[in-house]
Amino acid sequence: MKLLNAITLSLAALFTASLSVAAIAMQNNDVSQVKLPSMKPGQYDHQAPTLADIENDSELHPELKKVVLKGRDLFMNTQQLRGKYVFNDMNCKSCHMGEGRMAWSGPVWPAATTLPDFRGKNGHVNSLEERIAGCFSFSMNGTAPEYGSDTMLALAAYHQYMAKGAKVYDRNIGGRGFSSLGKDIPKDVSFGQGAAVYANNCAVCHGPNGEGKKVDGEVVFPPLWGDGSYNWGAGMTRIFTAASFIQNNMPLGQPGRLSDKEAWDVAYFINAQERPQDPRYTGDAKETRQKYLNFHKATLYGTEVNGKVLGQHDNTGEKPFLKPEVLKPRTFSDK
Ligand code: HEC
Ligand code: HEC
Numbered sequence: 175m176k177l178l179n180a181i182t183l184s185l186a187a188l189f190t191a192s193l194s195v196a197a198i199a200m201q202n203n204d205v206s207q208v209k210l211p212s213m214k215p216g217q218y219d220h221q222a223p224t225l226a227d228i229e230n231d232s233e234l235h236p237e238l239k240k241v242v243l244k245g246r247d248l249f250m251n252t253q254q255l256r257g258k259y260v261f262n263d264m265n266c267k268s269c270h271m272g273e274g275r276m277a278w279s280g281p282v283w284p285a286a287t288t289l290p291d292f293r294g295k296n297g298h299v300n301s302l303e304e305r306i307a308g309c310f311s312f313s314m315n316g317t318a319p320e321y322g323s324d325t326m327l328a329l330a331a332y333h334q335y336m337a338k339g340a341k342v343y344d345r346n347i348g349g350r351g352f353s354s355l356g357k358d359i360p361k362d363v364s365f366g367q368g369a370a371v372y373a374n375n376c377a378v379c380h381g382p383n384g385e386g387k388k389v390d391g392e393v394v395f396p397p398l399w400g401d402g403s404y405n406w407g408a409g410m411t412r413i414f415t416a417a418s419f420i421q422n423n424m425p426l427g428q429p430g431r432l433s434d435k436e437a438w439d440v441a442y443f444i445n446a447q448e449r450p451q452d453p454r455y456t457g458d459a460k461e462t463r464q465k466y467l468n469f470h471k472a473t474l475y476g477t478e479v480n481g482k483v484l485g486q487h488d489n490t491g492e493k494p495f496l497k498p499e500v501l502k503p504r505t506f507s508d509k
Contacts, residue, residue, distance in 0.1 A: 210278055210422055210430060213348030220340040220347075222275040222283045228335065238331070245332025248325065249274055249282075252314065253393060255325070261493035262315040262450070263386055263393045263402035269313065269410060271423055274336060277349025278422040278429075284350045286337035295469060298504055302330050307500045312408035315450045315491050317498035352418040359413050359472065360438055365479070368443025371436045375425050384447060399447035401491040406452035406484075412472035416441035446479045450491035453501055459485035 213219055228234070228242055248254065250273065252265040267273060274282040285305050293300045295308070306329050307318030319325035373382075379395040380386055386397035397403040404410050410419065421437035422429050432440070452475060456462045460483065463476030470476065475485040490496050 211349075211354040213277075217346055217348030218341060218344045219277070219349065220283060220337070222281060222336040223338055224275070225273070241328050241331045242335045244324075245328035245330070245335075246273065248329055249332055255316075255319070259310055259319050259325070260314045260316045261491055262404065263388075263397050264314050264404065265393070265396075266309065266314075268393075268396040269419065274333075276423075278352065278354055279419065280352055281336075281349060282333050283336040283340055284347050286333045287340050287342050288345060288347075296501075296503075299506055302333060304500065306330065306333070307498075311453055311498045311501060313404045313410065315403075315405040315408075315493055317493075317495075318500050352415050352422070355414060355418045355421060355434060355437065357414045357472065359417075359442075360435070363413070363438050363442045365439075365443055365446055367436075368439035368441070368446075371432065371440040372443055375432065375436075376440065379426065384444065398444045399449050401450060401489070403449050405450040405491065406473070406475045407454055407466075407469075411445050411449070411475065412469070413438070413441050413445055413474070414472055416445055442474075446474050446484065448484065448487070448489075450493065451487065451489060451496060452485060453490075453497050455485075455488075455496060459483055 223231075225246065228239065228246070231239070234242070249266040249270075252260055252267075253263075269280060270276075270282055271279040274280075285302055289302045289305055290299050292298065293305070300308075303318075303321045303326055306326070307321075310316045310318040319329070376398070380398050381395070383400065384398040384403070385400055386393060386402060387395040409415050417434075417437045417440075420441055421432055421434060425431060452459075452462055452466075454462060454466060456465060459476040461476075462485070463470045463473075477484060488496075
């Protein structure tokens with residue numbers, strides 16, 4: 175809980191100029207009412223190291239420490255790669271909150287302990303670099319730094335260090351990913367009620383049109399839809415992923431405040447809005463949906479909402495291309 179307070183406080187510090195928003199973030203600093211999901215019996219948990227742990231680790235070679243700290247810096251402020259690898263307003267930490275350390279907010283250390291592994295999304299065995307590349311291609315609406323480059327090395331080293339002391343290839347991990355609410359989208363999920371939840375709880379930070387907020391060119395509140403947001407291939411477009419992320423992490427500083435129903439409704443509402451094209455686009459959204467139905471059955475992409483087929487456009491946002499290199503299919507050859 176200390177971590178949450180720290181996030182809320184540092185956020186408030188950003189807002190000397192915008193007191194009303196700071197007040198909202200502060201007013202619910204009482205986290206005693208927060209009800210995060212608990213780990214199931216037998217599930218493995220791991221406390222990832224903090225920034226102080228990295229800095230004070232005397233066993234870490236100074237050169238490696240430099241690389242790990244650079245990786246952390248890239249994770250927290252990924253906007254420094256804007257225009258080269260990142261073409262929206264996201265930072266890695268926008269979704270992997272608490273420096274990628276927090277349970278129920280996609281902690282990143284499990285990737286380092288369970289990869290290489292087979293991944294259903296692309297149908298082959300992925301390395302840690304390739305997993306990171308996935309979030310660049312979809313969540314950041316961009317393209318990945320070259321494998322083996324300084325940038326990729328630094329990011330991978332940060333992930334690996336977050337796993338320091340954790341059990342390797344134990345897959346029964348508590349708090350991994352986001353899907354604590356389960357994967358069954360309720361039948362009575364409502365766009366209209368989602369819009370109301372959004373207006374009452376989210377618009378103050380994320381903007382009336384989901385456009386987020388920048389102060390002096392810096393992203394303070396990331397967009398939830400539109401060109402600055404994650405694209406149609408991102409994990410967050412899956413209603414169950416967004417619902418769980420929101421339930422456990424939003425509104426900022428007040429995790430667990432929304433009821434499950436409110437989280438489902440607002441996740442549906444957000445993901446019924448337009449965003450940059452899925453880089454796997456075939457030229458037809460319905461066809462792309464069918465081709466990747468295993469993923470898209472949990473999204474609204476290629477379906478008709480309020481009289482329009484979502485994703486039927488060639489807008490790639492700020493990104494000047496559709497398909498990043500790393501999305502090319504690959505199979506392992508043991509020859
Ligand atoms: C828009 C939200 C979003 C952003 C921004 C984002 N990610 Fe992710 N990330 C996700 C989602 C969703 C998943 C899949 C979790 C799941 O399976 O439910 C994920 C999964 C991961 C995983 C695998 C975690 C595991 O449990 O194996 C890693 C590693 C990762 N992301 C790294 C990054 C990095 C590095 C960046 C920045 C370059 C980034 N992500 C940016 C949403 C995001
Ligand atoms: C007090 C301001 C605030 C409020 C209110 C708030 N958020 Fe957020 N939200 C943030 C910040 C800041 C981040 C990024 C976290 C970070 O960078 O540490 C974020 C991240 C997100 C993300 C992942 C990143 C992205 O842009 O897609 C989603 C989804 C999200 N919020 C949804 C919501 C929803 C839904 C609500 C209302 C129930 C809400 N938020 C209320 C500040 C807020």
